[in-house]
Amino acid sequence: MDLLRINTAGSVDDGKSTLIGRFLNDSNALTKEQIELIERKTKEKGLEDLDFSVITDGLIAEREQGITIDVAHIYFSSTERKFIIADSPGHIEYTRNMVTGASNSEVSIILIDARKGLLEQTYRHYFISCLLRLENVIFCINKMDLADYSEDVFLSIASDINKMAAQFEYKPVIHILPISSLKGDNVVETSKYTGWYTGKTLSEVLHEIIPNGINTDDFRLDVQQVLHVQNTEFTDYRAYAGRIISGGIAVGDSVTVLPSGQKSEVTEIRKFTDTLSEANTGESIQLRLKDEIDISRGSMLVKSTDEKLLNKDIAATLVWMDEKQATASGKYLLQAGTRTVACKLQQIEGVIPPENPSAIAEASNLKLNDIAKVQLRTSNPVFLDSFSQNRLNGSFILIDTQSNNTVAVGFAD
Amino acid sequence: MTHYIQSHLKTLEDESIYIIREVVAQFQKPVLLFSGGKDSITLARLAQKAFYPSKIPFPFLHIDTGHNFPETIEFRDQLVKELGVELIVRYVQDSIDQKKVQEETGKHASRNALQTVTLLDAIEEFGFDACMGGARRDEEKSRAKERIFSVRDDFGQWDAKKQRPELFNILNGKIHFGENVRAFPISNWTEEDVWSYIAQEGIGLPSIYFAHQRKLVKRDGAYLAHSEYLNLVDSDEIVDTVVRFRTVGDMTCTAAFLSEASTIPDIMYENKASKSSERGARIDDKRSEAALEQRKKGGYF
Numbered sequence: 001m002d003l004l005r006i007n008t009a010g011s012v013d014d015g016k017s018t019l020i021g022r023f024l025n026d027s028n029a030l031t032k033e034q035i036e037l038i039e040r041k042t043k044e045k046g047l048e049d050l051d052f053s054v055i056t057d058g059l060i061a062e063r064e065q066g067i068t069i070d071v072a073h074i075y076f077s078s079t080e081r082k083f084i085i086a087d088s089p090g091h092i093e094y095t096r097n098m099v100t101g102a103s104n105s106e107v108s109i110i111l112i113d114a115r116k117g118l119l120e121q122t123y124r125h126y127f128i129s130c131l132l133r134l135e136n137v138i139f140c141i142n143k144m145d146l147a148d149y150s151e152d153v154f155l156s157i158a159s160d161i162n163k164m165a166a167q168f169e170y171k172p173v174i175h176i177l178p179i180s181s182l183k184g185d186n187v188v189e190t191s192k193y194t195g196w197y198t199g200k201t202l203s204e205v206l207h208e209i210i211p212n213g214i215n216t217d218d219f220r221l222d223v224q225q226v227l228h229v230q231n232t233e234f235t236d237y238r239a240y241a242g243r244i245i246s247g248g249i250a251v252g253d254s255v256t257v258l259p260s261g262q263k264s265e266v267t268e269i270r271k272f273t274d275t276l277s278e279a280n281t282g283e284s285i286q287l288r289l290k291d292e293i294d295i296s297r298g299s300m301l302v303k304s305t306d307e308k309l310l311n312k313d314i315a316a317t318l319v320w321m322d323e324k325q326a327t328a329s330g331k332y333l334l335q336a337g338t339r340t341v342a343c344k345l346q347q348i349e350g351v352i353p354p355e356n357p358s359a360i361a362e363a364s365n366l367k368l369n370d371i372a373k374v375q376l377r378t379s380n381p382v383f384l385d386s387f388s389q390n391r392l393n394g395s396f397i398l399i400d401t402q403s404n405n406t407v408a409v410g411f412a413d
Numbered sequence: 414m415t416h417y418i419q420s421h422l423k424t425l426e427d428e429s430i431y432i433i434r435e436v437v438a439q440f441q442k443p444v445l446l447f448s449g450g451k452d453s454i455t456l457a458r459l460a461q462k463a464f465y466p467s468k469i470p471f472p473f474l475h476i477d478t479g480h481n482f483p484e485t486i487e488f489r490d491q492l493v494k495e496l497g498v499e500l501i502v503r504y505v506q507d508s509i510d511q512k513k514v515q516e517e518t519g520k521h522a523s524r525n526a527l528q529t530v531t532l533l534d535a536i537e538e539f540g541f542d543a544c545m546g547g548a549r550r551d552e553e554k555s556r557a558k559e560r561i562f563s564v565r566d567d568f569g570q571w572d573a574k575k576q577r578p579e580l581f582n583i584l585n586g587k588i589h590f591g592e593n594v595r596a597f598p599i600s601n602w603t604e605e606d607v608w609s610y611i612a613q614e615g616i617g618l619p620s621i622y623f624a625h626q627r628k629l630v631k632r633d634g635a636y637l638a639h640s641e642y643l644n645l646v647d648s649d650e651i652v653d654t655v656v657r658f659r660t661v662g663d664m665t666c667t668a669a670f671l672s673e674a675s676t677i678p679d680i681m682y683e684n685k686a687s688k689s690s691e692r693g694a695r696i697d698d699k700r701s702e703a704a705l706e707q708r709k710k711g712g713y714f
Contacts, residue, residue, distance in 0.1 A: 003421040031690040055554075072558050075551040075603045082421045084601060100578040224434040227467050234466045241463070243431040243582070272462040284430035284463070297438055321578050335583055338438070395581050404587035406577045 001077065004211055007086045007105035007134075009098050009125045014111040015142050019181035020074060020087055021052020026188035027203065029076040030055070049182050071101045080207060095369040096321035099128055099409060103395070106211045107136045109202075114147035114178075118160050120355055127354035130170040131317065131371070131411065133391060136209050138175040140202060145180040149193040154178045167357065175205050214281050215390045219247030219255075219303040220383075222337035223295055227286060239270065239286035240295055245337065245392045247303065249287070250278035257293060258300040258383045259310060264289040298339040300383045310381040315413040317352075318366070318374050322400065322407035326366040332407065334378055336396035342379040343398070349373040366408075376410070387411040422609055425602055429456075430463040431582065432561060432598040433545065437463075437470055439586035440543035440594070444501075446532075447473040449485035450661040451618055452547030454492070455607050456599060458616050460545075461496060472499035474544070476532050478524040479506045480642045480663040488619040503535040520632075520646045523666040533569045536593055543586070545596045551603045552691070561600050567591045604691050605681065612677040621658045624675045628653050635668040659684065660691050 008016050021038070024030050030038075034055055042051040055074075074085040086101035102108060108129040112122055129137045139161050147153045158176045165174055177186055178194050179202060185191030188203040200208070221242045229237040249255070253266050268288035269276045279285045287301065295301075302309065320326055326345055334343040350360035351372045366372055387394030398408040433456075436443050445460060447453045460469045473493060477486075493500040505524050508514045513534070514527045536544065550557045560579050565571060577585055586594055599607070611618065628639040631650040637643060639651060642665050656669035657680070670687075674680045684691070 001421055003424055032688045033690050072554075073550040073601070074557065075601075077603075077605070096578050100580055103580040224431070225438050227464065229466045231466070237466060241434055243427060272465050282424060282427050284427040284434070333587075335585060337583065338435070392581055395583070397580055397583050397585060399585055399587055404585070404589060406580070406585045409578070409580045 001080065001082055002211065003082045003084065004107065004206065004209065005084045005086070005105040006107045006109060006206065007088060007098070007101040007129075008109045009088050009101075009111070009121075009128075014113050015053075015181050016087065016111050017053035017055070018051075019109075019111065019140065019142065019179070019187065020085060021050075021055045022181040022184055022187050023202065024055065024074070024076055025050075025052060026184055027076065027078060029078075052181075071097045078207070083206065095124060095128070096319065098125065099132070099319050099321070102128055102132045102134065103409070105132075106134060107138065107206070107209055108134045109138045109140060111140050111142050112157060112161075114141050114143045114153055114157065117157050118164065123164060123356075124354040126164060126168075127352075127357060127371070128319075129172065130168050131319075133170060133172075133388065135172055136175065137172045138177065138202065138205055140177050140179045140181075142179055142181055144178045144185060144191075144194065145183045149178070149185075149191070151194075151196040154194075154197070175200075177202055177205070215246040215385075215393075216281055217247055218385070218390060218393075219249050219253075219301070220245040220385075220390070220393045221249070221285075221287065221301040222339065223297055223299045223301065224338050225297055226295060237288075238292070239268070239288045240299075240301065241284075241286045242301075242338070243284045244279060244281050246281050246390050248278060248280040249301075249303070251276075253303060255287075255289070255301045255303060257295055258302060259381050260294055260299075262291075262293045264291040264293055266290075300337075300339070302383075309383045309385065311384060312378050312381050313346075314376040314378065314382070314384065314410075316374055316376060316396075316410040317413070318370075318372050318398070318408045318410045320366040320368060320370045320372065320408050322403075322405055323368050324400065324403070324407070325368075326407070327364065331401065333399040333401055334376065334382065334396055334410075335399060336382050336384055337393070339382060340399075341382060344377050345374060346377045347375040349375065374410075384412040386413060422606060422613065425599075425606060426459065426462075426610070428582075428601065429459045429598040432584065432596065433460050433463045435584045435586065436543050436545055436594075436596045436598075439584070442539065442541050443471045443543040443545060443596075444474045444539070444541045445469075445471060446544050446546045447475050447489065447500075448547070448661070449475070449481065449489045449619060450547070451607055451611065451622065452549065452599065454616060454618060455602075455610060456545065456547045457492065457496065458614060459598060469496055469498045471545075472501050474501045474503070474535060474539075474541075476528045476535065477502050477504050477506075478528055478663050479504060480524050480640070480665050482619065482621050482638065482658075482661065482664055484619045484621045485661055488617070492617075501535070501539070503531050503538075505531045507531070508534065518644070520644055522644050523663055525663055525666050529569070536569070541593060542588065543594045543596050545598060547599055548597050549602050549604070549607075550597075550600050559597060559600065561597055562586055563595045563597070564588060565593050565595060569593075571595075604684065608677060608681045608684070612681075619661065621661060622680070624655050624657045624673050626653065626655055627669065629656065629669060636671070637666075637668060638664045640664045 041054045072087045088098040088101035110125045179186045186201045223240045223242050225241045227239045267290050269279050270286040328348050330345045351363040351370050385393045394412045396410045397406050400407045505527050508531045514530045560576050562584050629636045630639050657672045674683045
């Protein structure tokens with residue numbers, strides 16, 4: 001069984017929570033307690049159709065206001081696949097949560113109200129999906145029941161979606177589905193009211209999608225810790241613990257240590273009591289090297305010397321996530337994987353309006369939810385790839401040195 | 414770029430080991446909160462794997478309510494001996510004796526909520542800056558919104574609206590003096606994943622997880638372990654039958670299931686067929702719809 005990570009997004013009242021509830025219900029994945037809660041709440045509110053939203057709205061304030069505030073994670077599995085759904089709030093003030101949810105997802109589901117069509121939020125969500133280079137974006141045109149299941153309505157919105165997508169350089173695979181999460185049309189069950197639609201249901205699409213490709217070519221390992229052991233069984237054991245960000249490594253391979261540039265050879269790859277001949281992307285391992293060289297937390301091991309990985313000047317796209325605004329020459333900590341360095345926001349080149357990405361506007365500061373092209377300068381080198389080449393080694397966060405908050409996420413050019 | 418598929422259990426294990434190592438690297442004084450339940454036992458196993466051949470480089474902390482199952486305590490002591498880790502135990506009874514908390518009374522009296530005070534005191538006493546726990550996001554609705562690194566203020570409080578965004582695999586553990594982080598390495602595991610992993614790794618569990626004969630109190634349709642800690646009322650019925658526990662909390666607030674399942678595959682099959690969630694057996698969560706969220710805001714795990 002494999003794992004698919006999904007991000008859902010929609011504007012207020014687009015029925016995102018209802019969609020997830022409907023998906024779980026029709027997939028037979030709700031627990032007895034959840035079904036009882038749904039039935040009780042539906043009755044209390046005097047609703048005609050089952051109120052599935054109570055499943056995802058977990059916080060007291062969310063239930064009071066009937067909206068989703070924070071990313072919720074929902075877990076469920078079918079016989080073929082395990083799903084993790086990051087349910088992100090749709091309103092503008094919580095865009096940072098949408099970026100957060102999408103950063104750990106492979107697929108984005110964007111909801112559109114059939115009666116309203118594309119809104120500013122839709123552009124923002126699609127922009128974020130492209131910025132994060134998700135390979136699949138599913139548009140669910142929801143509330144088709146309130147639009148008389150009209151093919152014309154569907155086609156007109158689909159055409160607007162395609163027009164929007166045409167403006168972007170990045171081209172994900174786009175799926176467009178007419179659904180009603182309230183009534184259950186084309187979520188898991190094929191609708192009997194949309195005979196004109198010959199495409200797949202949401203469940204079918206989610207089962208057929210191939211998870212995001214990962215970079216298996218370029219070996220990158222962030223050193224988390226250096227382990228020393230000296231006992232009767234392990235005399236003078238010294239190993240570098242970390243998770244392989246990308247690529248693979250085998251015993252006998254020669255590696256280069258960043259930032260020092262020193263070279264050595266892999267003599268052992270260990271996972272608990274097992275020693276392995278090779279290891280691949282995503283694995284948490286311990287590596288031992290032939291030579292005793294200077295390696296500490298924050299060092300990176302790569303397979304071949306790659307000078308361009310040593311960088312102090314970084315051009316990137318930033319999403320600002322803090323209420324406290326950023327100004328040019330502001331100082332922060334930059335964390336990429338296990339490496340943290342001081343950095344300066346050298347220049348704000350411009351803010352990108354998600355509704356019209358080519359119209360970059362000049363700006364002297366960055367506000368919450370702004371997306372901007374910037375130049376950063378770090379105190380010590382970092383080892384970033386371009387985000388388009390290597391998602392995990394092309395992203396970083398900025399930390400405010402006073403509040404310690406994560407104030408921005410960056411994607412290296 | 415290549416598409417390659419790896420088993421989800423392996424992905425989860427690699428992710429958890431990464432998180433545990435980050436906790437040790439980023440904090441001065443981490444601790445693992447050990448309850449003796451299957452989730453903290455799984456966490457102990459992952460910690461062992463993360464550092465082997467080194468020993469686990471942090472102590473285990475058990476907040477003992479005094480109402481634990483004796484089988485759990487016995488198992489706990491055996492496990493820490495095997496792993497060679499330091500076990501710290503702090504007692505809710507002490508907090509009661511010091512008049513910091515008041516024992517609940519009546520039919521539903523439980524020490525579950527009182528643990529918070531004992532826990533916060535222990536954090537302060539030892540200066541722990543990171544407490545790892547075996548909570549999972551699939552357990553409960555407010556848990557579903559918890560970060561992997563969850564910052565708590567001086568009073569141990571959780572503010573859902575002020576959570577730091579967590580992006581990709583980057584964990585920001587920067588805190589001010591006096592603050593601490595609750596870290597959840599198995600956030601993304603489900604109950605089924607935990608059981609599959611226990612089976613795959615051959616991890617031992619306290620015997621109460623498996624079907625056994627026990628003296629019980631049948632109350633409001635639920636079966637509670639018979640013990641001196643339970644305040645009996647007239648409508649309670651004492652029965653003696655074969656049951657197992659699906660989650661392990663205090664004897665006063667964890668309900669048993671009538672079950673003959675004595676192997677892990679049987680348990681997994683039965684859990685799935687029951688269509689019930691595991692916290693359905695936790696009487697403490699049933700106090701109100703937001704019971705767990707309210708306890709979390711106050712510093713509960």
